[in-house]
Amino acid sequence: MDYFNLFFLLCFSWKHFISNAHSSDSNQQPIPTEKLLVLTVATEETDGYLRFMQSANYFNYTIKVLGMGEEWRGGDVGRSIGGGQKVRLLKEAMEALTDQEDLVVLSVDSYDLIFAGGPEEILRKFQEANHKVLFAADGLIWPDKRLQEKYPSVRSGKRFLNSGGIIGYAPYVNKIVAQWNLHENDDDQLFYTKIYLDSFQRENLNIGLDHKSQIFQNLNGAIDEVLLKFGTKSARVRNTVYDTLPVVIHGNANTKMYLNYLGNYIPNAWNYERGCGVCDHNMVDLSQLKEYPTVMVGVFIEQPTPFLSQFFQRLVTLDYPKDKLNVFVHNNEVYHERHIQRFWEESKDVFNSFKVVGPEENLSQGQARNMGMGLCRKDPGCDFYLSMDTDVMLTNRQTLKLLIEQNRKIIGPLVTRHGKLWSNFWGALSLDGYYARSEDYIDIVQSKRVGVWNIPYMAHIYLIKGEVLRNQLKERNHFVLEKLDPDMALCRHARELTNHREKDSPNPETFHMLRVPKGMFMYITNRHEFGRLISTANFNTSHYNSDLWQIFENPVDWKEKYIHPNYTRIFTENYLEEPCPDVFWFPVFTERACDELVEEMEHYGSWSGGNHEDKRITGGYETVPTDDIHMKQIGYDKEWLHFIREFISPVTLKVFSGYYTKGYAVMNFVVKYTPGRQAYLRPHHDSSTFTINVALNSKGTDFQGGGCRFHRYNCSVDSPRKGWSFMHPGRLTHLHEGLPTTNGTRYIAVSFIDP
Structure with missing residues (x-):
């Protein structure tokens, strides 16, 4: 350490001593909420970012977004080390704030984070912690397990630093980030960890960890510790181990699906008294449009399906202008050729266009679904793509209108099998990526909780915006992924990170640096009764009817x-x-x-x-x-x-x-x-x-x-x-x-x- 930094730290030590003397005063004044500034990094407006901003705006946080529009070069932080770009952006922002000694800076992630409480609460808890800088704490060490023994021991609480949440006075935060001189894709958490483990800096900068999740709740390794607590105004997460109500909920590592579940309730999305608090946000009023959007309807007959004639009849009777519907049918079953022929003869002139691909084409499910989606993707006039399996019986003629009005990138209507809990969505995923029952699944299926729900997997029927197909989902093979059925492959492609190579970056060695977060949310709505799923499992086609x-x-x-x-x-x-x-x-x-x-x-x-x-x-x-x-x-x-x-x-x-x-x-x-x-x-x-x-x-x-x-x-x-x-x-x-x-x-x- 050079003499200048040593002198600077000695000065900070003296100010730290004086500050501690004042902080011990029982008459300490609360920090005004206007003295809190939230700094977050986001290079593009993903669904996660929009959710973060919605929760921040609900509590009237003052937000400054860093890096919007920049190319992300911070590595694939969801899968490996990286994130240095966030520190560089924070360092640049702090240079203009270092002389504001009474300013409290809260630096948090945005794509995988939501607020559960407001500025007044977070400032009060920060003051009670009696530190100049407070980092989020984690029960798991990352990225270098060899540093575990160097961490100070704690009697109770989480021991390890997590860089997803930092709160501190501006000069102290600036002193930390001013030390950054690494690359964009170096690891931000390792950088902060080494400063924290330096006992001299830890003590002189008065750095602490939020050991008991008073402010920051990291979900990785801690899902069993938290549960939803419903109030009259909003829902909260309660840490049952430490009996705390964290303010910042962070879905780090592989817990983003669980954060999506919590985000269905926090901060004001749904509660028992009011129901859905956000369902009417940003809706589209079709009555105000000059003309209805154009929809490509993909119909898929991938196995023998009973009541096919009734399915087609419901399609024809949808309450939607037929000149705005283009129909693509993939039939994989010879048994249904006569049913398709009958429907073709009766309805070929009903829709704007009608295309049938039969079993003679020998397409796999994934290939057929890619073909149907591709018809909308390549047509600039296609506003929406509605995918329907023929085991969906829509009893609500308004279904298409209702889905469009919700104005989501990907949304499906809830349909269930009669008398059973079987539906067209999963509320949660297991660690190996397959079915797990969420706490609210039964209540949603039985319409005891009504709303629009962010879920990890849907099938059978869903609506996708055409602009999404031409941008975020512009790759053409979303329904094919090893060991997954086509719908699961699509959902994984949509919600996870997507590789994207820029034209001016042909070097394969930089490929990982150009991995940008897409993280599209998928929704299911049960705000209306839409219909049901029929069973195809025991359908014997050996009979004439x-x-x-x-x-x-x-x-x-x-x-x-x-x-x-x-x-x-x-x-x-x-x-x-x-x-x-x-x-x-x-x-x-x-x-x-x-x-x-x-x-x-x-x-x-x-x-x-x-x-x-x-x-x-x-x-x-x-x-x-x-x-x-x-x-x-x-x-x-x-x-x-x-x-x-x-x-x-x-x-x-x-x-x-x-x-x-x-x-x-x-x-x-x-x-x-x-x-x-x-x-x-x-x-x-x-x-x-x-x-x-x-x-x-x-x-x-x-x-x-x-x-x-x-x-x-x-x-x-x-x-x-x-x-x-x-x-x-x-x-x-x-x-x-x-x-x-x-x-x-x-x-x-x-x-x-x-x-």
């Missing part, structure tokens, strides 16, 4: 597609008829259900012919045979019995008061009446407690004649309605016959229930 078999796996979508829209009115409005005594008539199937069941039977094709000899039944002889196919023959018996229990049994309880059906039937079949094979059925009793008879097609359109006559009451019903069912007692009282079909083909579905 395989959706019929989804009654167990996707009961909500099955009901929506196949159960008559007026079915619930049976119970709310007594919407049923009694055309004959104890013969009840009510709606149960949609026309689509009727058509698909008939198609399935005709595709199977082995009609019995209406013969008495029938090997399908016990004894091999049918007294009153029909030309039919049994549900068992097409593998639909379990599904049909479940339909009876779910949708027929409740009607039974309503019309036959006091009778509780078992919902069991041995004989479940579809009958085919034609003049040339079997036109009618002679009078008979059914081997059942009660029978249902569902009309599967329309009189007057598909056939002539038909109907049913009940002999005991001399009552006939000769105008069956498609999708409606008769329900009547089977034994003794209701002898009946099938009236002749005179033209065309009539189909009915019959079950003898509780035989």
Whole structure:
């Protein structure tokens, strides 16, 4: 150390002694908040920086940003040593502040840091610490573990210095940073550590560490120490080990995902009393725009998916100008070619453009998704890219508008699987980068906490701004990353650092110096009910209309597609008829259900012919045979019995008061009446407690004649309605016959229930 520095330190030692004498005065005056200046380094406005500024503005901090617009040459501080550029910028800024002895400077990172308290609190805690300079403390030593033994021992608290937070009087901070004479990519924390470990400088500059996280909370190695504390105005982080409320929360090292979680609440983002405090910030009012933004919709069919026709119908009925929608469809399944063809024929002229890439192109998922995203990226007129997997059933026609209005770079609507906690996002990641359940995951999925949430991973459906694709995500292979599925690869590319080589820096040795932080945030919103995810895991495509078999796996979508829209009115409005005594008539199937069941039977094709000899039944002889196919023959018996229990049994309880059906039937079949094979059925009793008879097609359109006559009451019903069912007692009282079909083909579905 040269004599000039020695003299300077001796002078500081004397001032330090005088200052300590004053600081011990119990009547010490609080430092005015206008005497606090926050200095932070940020070379570009990332999402993390904007979050930092939002928290700072909430508490009215005075902020000076250093290095904005500079090229970052401080190394990859998230993965290795570096950060010297921050010290150089701080050194330059402090040169103009060194004579302001009563000015307190707070130097903090910005990309991975938020404020949880205001200037008054931080100044009070700084005064109580009784140091001229106070560094954040850490339980982990970095970057040189060999220096561990040189650290002063502490009775309680964290022992090691962290350079992400520094607070001190301007002259003292200046004296520290004035010693910097290293390179931009040398390590800033090592530089500060060596000064702190120099006992002469530590004592004469009165440098201390915030051992118990009174001011600075570094999350690395300390996540288990902290929890959220909710107040009426804002949320706070509480350190449960030291019982402190830190003011500056720093997501250092690999804890940035956890900081994102905390940032969903701190300082004023969400609490129980007010709900979401920031959801309406910076929203776009579509009604004020001259025209709606243009959206490229990427639709991906990467595995056999039930209810595909319903998916496309929902796409067509989105409440958004169709001339502003360009549709790209990637279909990887031959099974769905007929569904795509039908949609193409019906809707090719609905949208502004329509492009289909089929299984013959043999694209991987990653390649297909890169292609869809690329169509928006290369089109300057593409304002947004909406990616949708076909297992997403949007029930909210306003979904696209609602997502655009939130004005986020990447955002998705919350969709969940019916009756389960399975959704399209993860609330946290494990250390190996895979699923971990966040503390708030269940509350968000169940809408007990409603807002817009910064999350680490989403899939199935999300909206990305076109300008983001042409800037931050301009590389073209975001969906391909070793050992990760395509959506996980995209999310990792978006949230982590991205290599970027400048044109004027071809030297590979400087490649790491040009690594700049992107750190884009991804959001999920549950401010509205958007829809649901369907299960594709057990979808068997061996049937002609395989959706019929989804009654167990996707009961909500099955009901929506196949159960008559007026079915619930049976119970709310007594919407049923009694055309004959104890013969009840009510709606149960949609026309689509009727058509698909008939198609399935005709595709199977082995009609019995209406013969008495029938090997399908016990004894091999049918007294009153029909030309039919049994549900068992097409593998639909379990599904049909479940339909009876779910949708027929409740009607039974309503019309036959006091009778509780078992919902069991041995004989479940579809009958085919034609003049040339079997036109009618002679009078008979059914081997059942009660029978249902569902009309599967329309009189007057598909056939002539038909109907049913009940002999005991001399009552006939000769105008069956498609999708409606008769329900009547089977034994003794209701002898009946099938009236002749005179033209065309009539189909009915019959079950003898509780035989």
